Amino acid sequence: MCMTNEELTAVVAKVARAYGYNDVHAEFQAFKEFRIRWSRTYTWISMEVSDYLNTAPVKVLDSLLDTLFQKIKG
16 A cells, blocks of 8 residues: 555654654655655755655654664764
């Protein structure tokens, strides 16, 4: 079953709150390759996530996003 953009935003928001982002937007995009693109400030983040992940388990997304936020935070 495919995850919706709203469900993706909820998953991203849950992880993002731990890193200080209160305003979160996320959506799936049909990229040719696997990628996650983001724009951010200190309080908000917007992500475009490869649609290859729209059937991934939430656990996988949580782990991937946590790793990504650690890298963003430095």
